[in-house]
Amino acid sequence: MTFPSHSSSTSVRVDDDAAPVHPAGRDDAAYDTWPGMATTGELGTVQQPAEPLVLPHDLAGTATRQLRRWSNQLYRALDADFPPYGAQEDYDRLADELERRAADALDGSGGQERLGAFRDNPMNHRFELFQDGILAGYVSYSLRAGRLRLDRTVVAAAFEGVGLEGVLIRKVLLDAHKRRLAALPYCDQVQAFLADNPPYRSLVAS
Template structure:
């Protein structure tokens, strides 16, 4: 009788030990699924690890985003550091662009310098003038025309504005003649108004009649 009772105790104790282990295993297995928070990884993924592989356009977008974060009452701790990294990379590329284009400037010509957002006119390797612009959607707003004081503006300015209008028209870029010098050119040479988008041409002509 004692032997039977001892055996039954051994049999009963075995499933209890198994049942006690199962909750520990299931609880341990569920822990990794609920504890990690995905938010930090998402925030880190929004800022590139290597800025050298990011396009210049994307760099400027990220720079604007970082600047807006800094403008808050309580900006994130890493916002200033990231903003400085972005500005440093953009400035580094500007220096490289200047170095790369130096041999090209030995020739006369015209180009759209998208990095500096300006149309540039060269003569014998020297930039004689440029027109600063700002992209607003599909429109290029011509902001300011600048002529190197070492050159005669009477000769340079018409050539500069003419090249800007022809180049923009060829590339199907809608220009907005906000710059007073560009508007003066279109007043003196009305035949070039045909290169403007229809809505801008009507606005210009209406302003000239007033």
């Protein structure tokens, strides 16, 4: 037995070469993306990671201005969701070199061994900086459960006006970072230093 064929004016012929029919009210872009697709505004363009910064093995021959430029570049890279491998170590190297040059410029040693010394004095709860065997300044602190609260920065009258505060605060922040302590800048001088030196903000607790 054969059945009669029926046709309808509303039927649609299926054609492999025909363009897909979109439901009414839908944007074409919805068919070109999927959940979680990373784009940068232009449809289908995936954001590429930034090229890693390659520092020279010896930083001694590099200009200070270039060191600051690299330091700012690494600071921005560390602020990304996925920092490049080794960026933190490179940033620490730059910070150490910049701190050393600042201290050398302060006492005019020109890279020679300095007579000043920096130390943590846990009995008096302060970081101390000596110049020629004399206590030139200190940062008082309180330490509890790995959180280092920086309370006050004091510089002796004989060493005021030569930038010793910056040298001292740099040493304190770097020492806290190396010891994996969360530095809390309660001191006004430390806050002013961080405002003038953005790369060091990554060394304090957020």
